[in-house]
Amino acid sequence: MIGNIRQQASGWLVNVAIAMTALRTNLMRSILTTLGVMIGVFAVTLAVAVGSGAQVSVMQSINALGSNMALIFPQPDTGEGGRRSFDRGRLTMRDARAIQKQVSGIDDIAPQLRSNIQLIVAGRNASTNAVGTTPGYGKVSNLVAEYGRFISEADVRSAARVVVLGPTVARKLFGDFDPVGETIRINRAPFTVIGITESKGSSFGNDNDDIALMPISTMRQRFSGDSLAGPDDLQLLFVGFQDGISLPDAKREMTKLLRERYRVRGKDINPFTIRTTEEFMKESAQVTGIFQIVLVAIASISLLVGGIGIMNIMLVSVTERTREIGLRMALGAKRSDIRNQFLVEAAVLCVIGGAMGLILAIAGGTALTVYADFPVPIGVGVGVGAIIFSAFIGLLFGGYPAVRASRLSPIEALRTE
Amino acid sequence: MALVETQDLVKKYELGGETVRAVDGVSLSIERGEYVAIMGASGSGKSTFMNMIGCLDIPTSGIVRIDGIATSDRDSDALAELRNQKIGFVFQQFNLLARTTALDNVAVPLIYAGLGTEARREKAKAKLEEMGLGDRLDHSPAKLSGGQQQRVAIARALVTDPVILLADEPTGALDSKTSEDIMQIFESLNEQGITIIVVTHEAEIAGHAKRRIEFRDGKVIEDVAVNNRQKVSS
Ligand SMILES: Nc1ncnc2c1ncn2[C@@H]1O[C@H](COP(=O)(O)OP(=O)(O)OP(=O)(O)O)[C@@H](O)[C@H]1O
Ligand SMILES: [Mg+2]
Numbered sequence: 182m183i184g185n186i187r188q189q190a191s192g193w194l195v196n197v198a199i200a201m202t203a204l205r206t207n208l209m210r211s212i213l214t215t216l217g218v219m220i221g222v223f224a225v226t227l228a229v230a231v232g233s234g235a236q237v238s239v240m241q242s243i244n245a246l247g248s249n250m251a252l253i254f255p256q257p258d259t260g261e262g263g264r265r266s267f268d269r270g271r272l273t274m275r276d277a278r279a280i281q282k283q284v285s286g287i288d289d290i291a292p293q294l295r296s297n298i299q300l301i302v303a304g305r306n307a308s309t310n311a312v313g314t315t316p317g318y319g320k321v322s323n324l325v326a327e328y329g330r331f332i333s334e335a336d337v338r339s340a341a342r343v344v345v346l347g348p349t350v351a352r353k354l355f356g357d358f359d360p361v362g363e364t365i366r367i368n369r370a371p372f373t374v375i376g377i378t379e380s381k382g383s384s385f386g387n388d389n390d391d392i393a394l395m396p397i398s399t400m401r402q403r404f405s406g407d408s409l410a411g412p413d414d415l416q417l418l419f420v421g422f423q424d425g426i427s428l429p430d431a432k433r434e435m436t437k438l439l440r441e442r443y444r445v446r447g448k449d450i451n452p453f454t455i456r457t458t459e460e461f462m463k464e465s466a467q468v469t470g471i472f473q474i475v476l477v478a479i480a481s482i483s484l485l486v487g488g489i490g491i492m493n494i495m496l497v498s499v500t501e502r503t504r505e506i507g508l509r510m511a512l513g514a515k516r517s518d519i520r521n522q523f524l525v526e527a528a529v530l531c532v533i534g535g536a537m538g539l540i541l542a543i544a545g546g547t548a549l550t551v552y553a554d555f556p557v558p559i560g561v562g563v564g565v566g567a568i569i570f571s572a573f574i575g576l577l578f579g580g581y582p583a584v585r586a587s588r589l590s591p592i593e594a595l596r597t598e
Numbered sequence: 599m600a601l602v603e604t605q606d607l608v609k610k611y612e613l614g615g616e617t618v619r620a621v622d623g624v625s626l627s628i629e630r631g632e633y634v635a636i637m638g639a640s641g642s643g644k645s646t647f648m649n650m651i652g653c654l655d656i657p658t659s660g661i662v663r664i665d666g667i668a669t670s671d672r673d674s675d676a677l678a679e680l681r682n683q684k685i686g687f688v689f690q691q692f693n694l695l696a697r698t699t700a701l702d703n704v705a706v707p708l709i710y711a712g713l714g715t716e717a718r719r720e721k722a723k724a725k726l727e728e729m730g731l732g733d734r735l736d737h738s739p740a741k742l743s744g745g746q747q748q749r750v751a752i753a754r755a756l757v758t759d760p761v762i763l764l765a766d767e768p769t770g771a772l773d774s775k776t777s778e779d780i781m782q783i784f785e786s787l788n789e790q791g792i793t794i795i796v797v798t799h800e801a802e803i804a805g806h807a808k809r810r811i812e813f814r815d816g817k818v819i820e821d822v823a824v825n826n827r828q829k830v831s832s
Pocket of ligand 2: 766
């Protein structure tokens with residue numbers, strides 16, 4: 182039994198040795214053929230990695246929002262059709278308080294107004310996206326002040342002219358200088374910088390640190406008066422839930438509450454839209470899944486071309502070595518021996534090409550990660566998969582030439598010149 | 599029981615509507631230990647006959663028995679094994695693998711016999727030494743003379759210790775001096791008990807054999823014992 186296994190292993194080793202000799206004999210041809218597989222494996226591996234990188238990146242940016250959260254915005258939800266009884270969306274501070282009071286499992290809420298602002302200090306200026314919100318924002322979005330402090334309830338009550346800067350904005354305005362306690366001008370009004378948030382990195386080339394936060398009351402007074410219809414209107418509401426709360430249930434509860442508040446009946450369109458992070462994740466998993474399939478499909482074409490190259494060269498090799506095949510048969514090679522010999526040769530070609538393609542893909546992936554700030558994970562799984570897959574390509578495309586070689590008649594093969 | 603036996607052996611080729619009977623009803627039996635020379639004009643069917651008893655070619659009709667085994671009953675794997683274990687081939691053009699050392703060339707049949715690397719090397723080395731090529735183990739065919747190459751080929755044919763050696767014009771590509779060396783080897787192999795069947799055009803080569811079979815148009819026209827010139831059968 183053991184001896185038999187060893188014998189078989191030795192048989193395969195012999196085939197590898199024969200393959201190496203044959204490949205070395207036609208070195209240039211072997212290299213060119215290998216190149217085809219290399220490019221194919223490179224393309225497919227990179228496509229798989231970029232696809233899963235996209236997935237990772239989307240998940241990261243959703244997680245950066247806050248993991249267990251609903252977003253409500255005043256936009257008619259036309260999702261299910263039905264009659265429209267509102268000319269525009271509705272969402273107010275009173276709605277936010279009602280939700281916080283009546284819906285179960287809420288951690289905190291973050292009502293928001295958003296506006297683009299200009300910040301100026303000592304001749305330097307920056308423009309950024311400002312969020313007017315409440316202390317709840319920090320909790321819901323997992324955002325804390327790295328230096329100084331976050332917005333407080335007192336700031337909101339008094340509509341204090343205070344601002345918390347994202348690291349990017351802080352760096353633009355102050356360089357390495359500590360800005361906490363400094364006064365800056367926002368759209369010409371003086372504000373005190375009370376804190377710097379910790380960095381949230383970037384997702385999709387979008388800098389999460391290019392942000393400024395101020396009390397929602399301050400924002401309402403100074404920057405967004407006319408873009409809103411009512412004095413109590415919100416542009417966005419984050420509702421953070423405790424761990425283990427079912428987001429679909431919570432969404433149903435909030436929808437019911439808001440529908441009652443706006444007296445939406447039957448199938449009429451809601452004047453608000455509620456989305457949960459869970460929904461975002463599902464949708465983006467779908468999108469990135471399709472993205473990945475498309476990428477891999479396109480990349481597979483190059484692998485197919487590489488595979489056809491293998492088949493072509495193996496057919497040439499079989500034809501050139503017909504006499505050798507006849508000789509081996511005369512010396513006792515079974516059909517399976519001849520078939521395996523050529524299968525191994527094709528697989529060796531493909532595995533060499535695959536290994537080079539994998540190395541190239543790792544290099545390309547690393548370059549993408551470093552220079553384009555896009556995660557391209559090529560794990561051990563992908564690597565081993567690529568090599569096994571290359572061998573499989575070899576067996577697939579080498580199969581026909583190998584079987585053809587094994588079917589030759591010994592005498593006709595021997596007589597071939 | 600005869601070692602090689604044929605009954606009414608026929609091989610036909612269809613060529614452009616015309617039927618060539620390359621071997622046309624040959625019934626022979628060759629005993630263990632014989633040394634047979636097959637002669638005849640070019641195209642008389644000698645090689646075709648040899649290829650059929652060597653299980654390389656399939657008869658159109660008739661029976662070939664090797665050591666009592668009818669080859670037509672066997673599948674291609676069994677025939678491969680038969681060639682590997684019982685038959686050694688020597689060809690006119692040597693048929694050595696290029697860019698492969700003498701040692702590795704001789705070891706090829708042992709791969710298919712299922713031997714491990716070490717056993718293969720040892721046996722191949724021993725056979726090459728018997729052929730007087732102990733100092734040429736690592737030479738590729740391109741670095742060997744014709745006679746040396748043919749001796750490597752003989753070592754390869756013998757490495758699985760077969761009972762029959764089939765040689766189709768083994769000296770056809772060699773000068774007369776070297777041919778004589780090869781014939782010496784054949785003679786001593788025969789003395790060791792190996793059955794030898796050799797196809798040749800040359801009377802001197804045939805002169806080494808103990809039995810001479812003459813082919814004409816696919817038929818045996820003469821079958822004589824060489825030493826006492828006595829007819830065996832017709
Ligand atoms: N594959 C083939 N297809 C068609 N005809 C063939 C084939 N092989 C042999 N023949 C024919 O069969 C006949 C016998 O050929 P064979 O090779 O056996 O002759 P031979 O006696 O070995 O000749 P030589 O001494 O020249 O080697 C010839 O007429 C040849 O043309
Ligand atoms: Mg011939």
